[in-house]
Amino acid sequence: MVSTWEKPSQLSIGDDSWASAAPNLQKNLRWFYILIRFFESSSQAFLNQIIVPKIELAKELLHEGQSHLFSHWAEPGVDDEKKKNFFDQVALLNTNYPGGLATYIQNARRLLADSKSGKNPFEGFTPSVPSGEVLNFGDDNFVMLEKDGVKEARKAAFVLVAGGLGERLGYKGIKVALPCETTTGTCFLQHYIECILALQEASCKLSRDICHAEIPFVIMTSDDTHIPTLHLLESHSYFGMKPGQVKLLKQEKVACLDDNDARIASDPNDKYKIQTKPHGHGDVHALLYNSGLLNEWLDAGLKWVLFFQDTNGLLFKAIPASLGVSATKGYHVNSLAVPRKAKEAIGGITKLTHEDGRTMVINVEYNQLDPLLRANGHIDGDINCETGYSPFPGNINQLILELGPYIEELKKTHGAIAEFVNPKYKDSSKTSFKSSTRLECMMQDYPKTLPSTARVGFTVMDAWLAYAPVKNNPEDAAKVPKGNPFHSATSGEMAIYRANNLILRKTQKFYLNLELFFFFKAGVHISDPATAVFNNQEVEVWPRIVWKPKWAITFSDVKEKVKERCSVSQRSAMVINGKNIYMEELSLDGALIVNAMNEAEVKLTGSIPNKGWVLKVIDYKDSSHPEESRIRGFVIEKLEQLELNYNEPGKFYPQS
Numbered sequence: 344m345v346s347t348w349e350k351p352s353q354l355s356i357g358d359d360s361w362a363s364a365a366p367n368l369q370k371n372l373r374w375f376y377i378l379i380r381f382f383e384s385s386s387q388a389f390l391n392q393i394i395v396p397k398i399e400l401a402k403e404l405l406h407e408g409q410s411h412l413f414s415h416w417a418e419p420g421v422d423d424e425k426k427k428n429f430f431d432q433v434a435l436l437n438t439n440y441p442g443g444l445a446t447y448i449q450n451a452r453r454l455l456a457d458s459k460s461g462k463n464p465f466e467g468f469t470p471s472v473p474s475g476e477v478l479n480f481g482d483d484n485f486v487m488l489e490k491d492g493v494k495e496a497r498k499a500a501f502v503l504v505a506g507g508l509g510e511r512l513g514y515k516g517i518k519v520a521l522p523c524e525t526t527t528g529t530c531f532l533q534h535y536i537e538c539i540l541a542l543q544e545a546s547c548k549l550s551r552d553i554c555h556a557e558i559p560f561v562i563m564t565s566d567d568t569h570i571p572t573l574h575l576l577e578s579h580s581y582f583g584m585k586p587g588q589v590k591l592l593k594q595e596k597v598a599c600l601d602d603n604d605a606r607i608a609s610d611p612n613d614k615y616k617i618q619t620k621p622h623g624h625g626d627v628h629a630l631l632y633n634s635g636l637l638n639e640w641l642d643a644g645l646k647w648v649l650f651f652q653d654t655n656g657l658l659f660k661a662i663p664a665s666l667g668v669s670a671t672k673g674y675h676v677n678s679l680a681v682p683r684k685a686k687e688a689i690g691g692i693t694k695l696t697h698e699d700g701r702t703m704v705i706n707v708e709y710n711q712l713d714p715l716l717r718a719n720g721h722i723d724g725d726i727n728c729e730t731g732y733s734p735f736p737g738n739i740n741q742l743i744l745e746l747g748p749y750i751e752e753l754k755k756t757h758g759a760i761a762e763f764v765n766p767k768y769k770d771s772s773k774t775s776f777k778s779s780t781r782l783e784c785m786m787q788d789y790p791k792t793l794p795s796t797a798r799v800g801f802t803v804m805d806a807w808l809a810y811a812p813v814k815n816n817p818e819d820a821a822k823v824p825k826g827n828p829f830h831s832a833t834s835g836e837m838a839i840y841r842a843n844n845l846i847l848r849k850t851q852k853f854y855l856n857l858e859l860f861f862f863f864k865a866g867v868h869i870s871d872p873a874t875a876v877f878n879n880q881e882v883e884v885w886p887r888i889v890w891k892p893k894w895a896i897t898f899s900d901v902k903e904k905v906k907e908r909c910s911v912s913q914r915s916a917m918v919i920n921g922k923n924i925y926m927e928e929l930s931l932d933g934a935l936i937v938n939a940m941n942e943a944e945v946k947l948t949g950s951i952p953n954k955g956w957v958l959k960v961i962d963y964k965d966s967s968h969p970e971e972s973r974i975r976g977f978v979i980e981k982l983e984q985l986e987l988n989y990n991e992p993g994k995f996y997p998q999s
């Protein structure tokens with residue numbers, strides 16, 4: 344709170360008339376003033392640091408119409424510790440909001456009034472479909488962009504926003520600790536770290552200079568996720584990353600509001616506490632700005648900051664090419680997008696043209712797209728077009744920002760992002776709320792304050808390659824309209840197998856051997872998927888093929904490692920855990936696990952039949968299974984497998 348109050352030395356001791364609106368506070372103030380008199384002579388520092396700021400905060404709260412917060416305060420001497428804690432909390436809320444708590448309350452009043460009057464946040468803007476880069480996995484352009492992206496990766500920093508509790512998923516733990524697939528059990532955080540390390544190594548390899556790049560990795564946590572995230576990292580030795588490479592920045596919550604006058608809500612369980620809720624992933628910009636990391640990165644020669652979310656197991660398959668797009672197009676902002684199904688819970692990338700001629704390309708959040716379209720003459724609102732998809736690409740909230748322009752913008756805004764409020768009203772009079780609300784902000788709204796000269800673009804890729812989040816609990820996922828993605832733990836895992844298989848299928852090509860005058864088939868032949876129902880969701884089940892990022896981070900890596908005439912049956916499972924594992928004339932019908940150290944070169948060939956691993960259906964209500972399995976609706980039953988381990992350097996050609 345930026346105080347307009349007197350300096351401590353000018354404090355008119357004993358004058359508590361300003362607190363007359365809060366009689367219970369006034370009574371307690373007399374104690375403060377006694378303390379002030381007592382300490383004035385003995386410790387000015389104590390007075391200045393401890394007592395005066397509390398009085399300043401109280402005065403500011405009353406000024407902003409928050410006297411109700413003191414209405415239940417007990418007599419001086421009772422609950423004093425709780426009163427002290429109250430002020431500590433107010434001080435924290437004040438420090439953490441750009442402009443202080445008073446600004447927060449004023450902003451809230453303005454936004455609540457807009458919401459009550461039904462003001463259209465896009466007043467004066469007409470939506471249209473923007474044009475961006477559309478990439479086709481595996482073609483020459485894609486392969487070239489992947490190479491460009493890998494080259495740039497050593498100049499990048501990654502930022503994971505992981506402060507959300509995932510209320511829609513309803514999982515008790517932190518989402519980044521969930522396995523992204525259960526064939527290996529690798530959790531999201533491990534997968535992300537391994538991808539960043541693989542990119543780091545691949546990028547350095549492409550560098551002509553000696554390269555010791557260590558790609559910085561920031562994780563934004565919150566009170567809900569901070570300790571378990573730290574514990575997950577520490578208990579797994581940071582999954583191979585250097586601890587100094589990883590920085591956790593904790594976002595703080597903001598005060599909840601009880602009514603349209605932005606009266607701050609007390610915690611229902613403790614009247615001396617203010618109820619708080621998350622402010623949204625948009626906090627990441629202010630946190631980064633205040634951390635000083637951005638300038639450190641700029642000084643170290645970095646050029647890109649890549650933001651991503653907590654549960655998208657496919658994301659890193661899209662990173663190299665999209666970073667390549669940023670580099671070749673010179674984009675200051677590049678948002679990753681996928682074709683979007685109408686009403687799918689992902690924002691739509693939209694071109695907004697203002698009456699005054701201004702334009703911007705921005706995410707319109709999924710709950711705002713339909714009313715915006717209807718208000719602009721699209722009588723059916725958010726619907727699919729003839730392609731079977733919404734004409735507006737779906738924002739997957741993977742942003743690539745160019746560091747220099749990003750810092751320049753944050754110097755102006757200090758990371759503050761346009762906010763919104765979403766109160767749930769009790770009735771159409773819009774005078775009271777069903778439960779308290781708060782201001783929120785989203786990281787993808789960053790471009791809203793950019794000048795029209797900023798280079799803002801987006802990159803569209805197939806959803807099978809780039810996007811399969813885990814957001815919905817089994818019951819809600821089963822209710823998703825037919826044809827729309829489930830966004831569940833079940834679909835998230837199946838999407839990883841599907842993507843790996845489709846990538847392997849893309850390695851297939853026919854070629855003519857001129858000596859034998861015979862057509863040969865290179866690459867991997869993959870059987871068609873089966874369908875299965877888990878937790879009432881019908882999904883495609885492809886062979887459960889998983890590889891570590893060090894094996895392949897781009898399509899070119901995959902092509903290099905998959906040689907001639909391989910095949911994998913639908914019921915198979917394969918884990919490739921090693922950098923130098925190659926396949927040639929391999930025929931897999933069962934389960935194969937290969938673990939090899941970097942210095943071991945392994946060529947897999949021949950026929951491998953065994954009973955393999957099967958997916959056994961379980962009921963998500965069956966509490967005899969761990970929650971991680973129940974939310975998928977299946978467990979893997981390991982009947983038989985071939986496991987190959989190479990812990991010595993050398994060349995190995997295991998024949999089956």
Ligand SMILES: O=c1ccn([C@@H]2O[C@H](COP(=O)(O)OP(=O)(O)O[C@H]3O[C@H](CO)[C@H](O)[C@H](O)[C@H]3O)[C@@H](O)[C@H]2O)c(=O)[nH]1
Pocket residue numbers: 504505506507508563565594621622623624651652653654688689690691706708709738739740785787812814
């Ligand atoms: O206060 C918060 C709230 C969320 N998050 C993090 O932000 C990410 C996104 O949160 P949600 O998954 O709850 O986000 P939504 O599904 O509501 O929507 C967001 O993700 C979608 C794509 O997954 C769309 O892009 C959409 O436009 C965008 O707002 C998660 O990693 C979450 O942990 C925070 O760090 N702090």
